[in-house]
Amino acid sequence: MSISRRDFLKKTTLSAGAFTLLSGMKVHGMEAIHPKGWKGRQRVSEIASICEMCFWRCGILGNVDKHGKLLKIDGNPEHPLTEGRLCARGNAGHKLAYDPDRLKYPLMRVGKRGEGKFKRVSWDEALDFFAKKLLEIREKHGAEAVGFFPHGIQARFFEHLMKGFGTPNIVEPAFAQCRGPRDVGYKLTFGNNVGSPEPLDFENTRMMVFIGTHIGENVFTGQNLQFANALERGAKLIVVDPRFSIAAQKADYWLPLKPGTDTALLLAWIHVLIYENLYDKEYIRKYATGFNALKKHVKSLTPEWAAKITELPAGLIRETAREMARQIPAVGLHPGRHFTWYGNDSQRGRAMAILTALLGAYGRKGGIYLASPIPAPKYPSPANPKPAARADGAGTVYPFASRGLGVTNGLVEATHSGEPYPIKAWIVYSQNVLQSIPDPWKTKEAIEKLDLMVVVDVMPMEQYLYADLVLPEATYLERYDDLYTVKNAKKPFAAIRQPVIDPLFESKPGWWIAREMAKRLGLEEHFGWEDIEEYLDYRLSGLGVTLKQIQARGLVEYDKGTPYFDFSKPVRFKTPSGKIELYSEELKRYGFDPMPVYEAPDEVPKGYFRLLYGRSPLHSFARTQNNEILNGYQPENDLWINDKIAAELGLIDGEYVNLENQDGMVSNNIKLNVTPGIRPDAVFMVHGFDHKSPLLKRAYGKGASDTYLMSRYKVDPISGGTGMRVNFVRIIKDGQPVMISGAVSAIGRFKSTRDARRPVKKVVVPRAVQSEEDEGC
Amino acid sequence: METVELSEIETRKTAYKIFSRLFYYPGEEIARLLYGGVIGEWLEHILPGKEAERLQTWVASRSSAADLLEALQVEYTHLFITAYPNLPAPLYKSYYTEKELFGADARNLMDIYQQYHFKVSPHMTEMPDHLAIILEFIYRLLEKEAGDSLLKDFAISGLTDWLPQLAKRIEENASLPFYPSLIHLLQEFIRNDLSLQATQKSGA
Known part of the structure; x- marks a missing residue:
């Protein structure tokens, strides 16, 4: 040390100028409080909100200590679907807020794309840059050159902004990498999407049928609860899955079919219902069209035909069809969720919907109940500009794709190829485009072609490394989001997400980011609300409550009576014919099979x-x-x-x-x-x-x-x-x-473990395809 | 040149304030003061030696205050906020003690702040256990001249126990000499300050 401790600090002299400058320097991180004044949050508070650890959005109660720290999360017992239950992920949600790796400040790229070198910038600097680039791209290439990849309800405000900006290219993986083909199949048949949560009346069902659905591993707390209650009540269960899943372990019948052959099994089930005269004849006669064509179509699609394809015993196929028929109409055939398996998935969705119809289970007690739209008005906003044609193929290349959710892979392809027109910017919002869309190598190549890549997220996911600008969103525990309306509940409800804790660092809620961008893009009128509370109040006005009134409970129910068809009145389905379409003229018009046809998947190569x-x-x-x-x-x-x-x-x-x-x-x-x-x-x-x-x-x-x-x-x-x-x-x-x-x-026989109601001790090893004589499980 | 001799308490206050500012995200004012040599002059006075010299030499090598600011912001982001492939040296105490943000240490500090009638400003977007805030708290205690009795215990338990880990990470990951020198200077200053307070307390 060059100075003795005793002399330390004793000889400090500075030039007068330096002294003036240094003494004038301020620090702003703290402030004094009056000795008798602020004492902080003195008690633990419990704040109701909704989870976002998955898309199921269960009701939660956040327990916050006097320092404003979220200590733990409990289930909200008032929540109609989950009744206070919360899964492991929901319980672990507070660790998201306090994850040291979370995004904390707006960041601007200073190195090469992919190098991961950034500089912290202010929100003003970040948003000014973002808006300037978007306006330049719109000026030069049109608004459609901007692609938006949102996920979750938090992205709705930004989606509203993007529509006002004028781009049609808004794409979510919830469609093309998840439920899209299912919803298309059901909509073509019944005129309605299945939606989420799936409106399965497990409360009254006598038979549950899962095609690849692995509830128990795929945990949606409310549905798990209903599933467990149904089993307890004695409802039967058929599980079709190449794997002995948790659900299969509870099943009366496990059908470990050859992967990719589900449609063959479904067609054979349809065959049995029709040719053994087991279907709901009255329901089909009154409400369906195309039955005779369907009957002819499945004539040769016998269980024996399907057995060769599925490697399931024909007897087992026949027996399970009969079991379903015995429970008509209280059969809950789960429509599935992640549905994008083999590339012919809409037809599998059609086969499932048709089977549901033959069982008379749509709009019936114990089957699929009907959704009840919730009267939550949209906040008034100017009309959006008429967008250009989409680049992702939704509605054109893929005629039945959702124009609301779009086709992510279609937009990746368009960005990669520059066809039908160049895409110059991506805004990736709470999506992980490199882990959710297949062929991530192509996605990376597409990103390389962009002029602008902006990521809005809570965590630094893969695509963050390729971003020009990173905007840190507040976690679901730190923000308001748009109103969450749940029409697919037997008692529909609207729930609020509200801040349980203050946003950490410089993270901001999605509504704030969107509105600040709107100011810079000349779209303020699209966000005409005073503040987020006023916005939510407006939406809740349709339900006759204010935000303040429901903040403690976190939700409000909307009872619209029975969720089943009233067959005493005429029933009109939202299909072109007004009936359940077993035969689809719409599909035929676009050159597709009007009834599901089994397409064999590619065989597994030797050694694979x-x-x-x-x-x-x-x-x-x-x-x-x-x-x-x-x-x-x-x-x-x-x-x-x-x-x-x-x-x-x-x-x-x-x-x-x-x-x-x-x-x-x-x-x-x-x-x-x-x-x-x-x-x-x-x-x-x-x-x-x-x-x-x-x-x-x-x-x-x-x-x-x-x-x-x-x-x-x-x-x-x-x-x-x-x-x-x-x-x-x-x-x-x-x-x-x-x-x-x-x-x-x-394949081999499966021995049910459900009667014992205890963990499986022995699993019968799948072995050779059973002959007809070996049928029965 | 006209000079000003600082009292001991003035020097200590100024030191904690300047170190606090230097560990916040760099802005134009700090870049100006650094580039103009004011902070370097002060550091060389208070902590003469090679670290202060190294820091000042590097600052002087920049082409302008704006150039200095850009370099410091990129380096600060890289060391303390985000970096590929790993974030080297977050400035939060509970990161080192609990691997979590806003851990028990952070909340204990909030209690201490409140005990001395301070709180983290609502406008502040850093955690209560951010190094700059801890240093600012000491500065404010000294400013109130109420901090001497507390400082020793607080500084030992609340500050110095994690600085060696932080310093090691900064040294290993810095691409510029500025922050390695700065953390060395801070540690040296605290060592000297605590030693001085102990000496005074013992009446030596």
Whole structure:
């Protein structure tokens, strides 16, 4: 040390000028409080809001301490769907707010795109830049050159802004990577989308049928609760799944069919209902059209025909059809959620809808109940400019695709090819475009072609590295969002998301970001409300309440009476014919099969497995893997592989391997879960792992990514949805492929475990296709 | 040149205030004072040695205050806010002690602030345990001349226990000499200050 401690600070002299400057310097981080004044938040408060750890949006109560720290989250017992229950993700939500890796300030790129080098900037600087670039692009290329990729209700304000700006290119993965083909299939048949939550009357059902739906792993708390109650009540359950899922473990019948053959099974079920005269004749006669054509269409599609395709016993197919028929109309055939499997998925949706109709279950007690629109008026806003034609193919290339939700992959393709016109900017809002849309390599190439890439998010997800501008959104616990109206509930309701804690750092709510941008884009009139409270008050006025009145409870119900058809009055479906369309003239007009036709998926190449993927009760999509609690419970995914195959290949449970797909794409390490609970021709992993953003410290590089093994996908020509179960993988161990020497056959009997109501102790190993004599389970 | 001799308390106050400002996100004023040599002069007075010299030499090498500001903002963002592939050195105490934002340490600090009739400004967007806020709190205590008795305990438990970890991360990840020198200077200043207070207390 150059100065003695005793002399330290004793000889400080400064020039007068320096002294003036330094003494005049201010710090602004703190302020004094009067000794008898502010004492902070002195008590723990409980604030009602809605969750966003998945899209189910359960009711929550946030417990906040005197410092304003959110200590824990409980379920809101007032919530009509969840009744106070909350899943692991909902309970872990506070860790999102306090995740050290979250985005904290607006950031401007200073390095090359993908280099991840940024500079913190003020909101004014960020939004001025953003608006200037958007206006330049609109001036030069038209508003349609801006693509918007939103996700969730928080993005609605920005979506409103984008419509006012004039772009038609608004695309959400909720359609083309999820429910799109399902909704198209049901809409073509009944005139209505299924919507979300699925309006299944499990409260009164006597039979539940799941086609690939894996409730229990795919946790929607309200639906889980209804499912569990239905089982307890004695409702029967049929599960169709190549995997012995949690739901399959509770089933009366497990049908581990060959992946991709679901439509064959559905057509055979339809055949049995019709040709054994088991369908709801009165319902079909009164409300459906095209029955005779359907009857002719399925004449040869017998259980025996389907058995060869599905590798299920014909007797089992017949028996399960009869079981369903015995419970008419109280059959809850779950329409499914993630529906984009093989590229012919709208027709599978049609087959499911037709089966539902034959069971007389649509609009009936115990089947699918009817939604009740909620009178929550939109805040007045000027008319939007007439947009140019879409670039994503929704309504044109894919004639039945939703124009509201669009086709994400169509917009990626348009950006990549520059056709039908160049796309110059992407605004990615709470979406992870590199983990939700297949062929992420193409997505990256498309991003490289952009003039502007803006990311609005809470966490630094993959695409953040490619952004020119990053805007930190407040978490769902720190903001108001638009009113959440739930028409698909037997007692519909509207719930509010309100701040449980103040936004941390410089994160801002979506409504604020959109409105500030509107000021800069000359669109203030589109956001004419005084403040967000006034906006919500206006929307709630249709329900006869104010925001203040419902803040403590967090929601308001809207009882519109029975959610079933009143058959004493004429019933008109919203289809062209006004009836349930078993035969679709609309499809025929566009050159598609008017009734579902089974299309065989590509066979699994020798030495490979079909890559199946699904969900975990501990994670949502690719969004929660960095959460401290959830990562602690499930830091990585594993790979289900059939035990006999594993034995033949010399693979051991718990060891790590890699996967290589048909195009040579190799996964990160993944741990083997050797189990008899999956067919030999497929492997399964939970979606959303192996994050590529190193800024997600807990999630980075953990597990394997299914998306990064999806170099191929098959687009459903009706809806534009991306069939993603068309990729095949082989096992790589110690750098070498592990080859299968011979085929291992598939199917065996399943012994139900549900009567015992206890965990499964023994799973009967799938084995060879059963002959007719072996039927029955 | 006219000079001003600072009292001990003035020097200490000024030091904590300047260090606080230097650990907030850099703005135009701080860049101007740095580029004009005012802060460098003061640092060399109070903590003479190679670190102050290194810091001042680097500052002087920039072409303008604007150039300096740009470099500091990029470096601050890289070290303390976000960086690829890893964020090296967040400035929050609970990040080091609890791996979480707004942890127990942050809330304990809020209690201490309140005990001395301060609170983090509602306009402030940093956490209560951000280094700059802790330093500002000490400055404000000294300004009230109420802080001496508290400072030692508070500074030992609330400040110095995590600074070595922070300093190590800054040193390992900085691309410019500014923040490594600054954290060294801060640590040296605190060591000296605590030693001085201890000496005075013992009556030596």
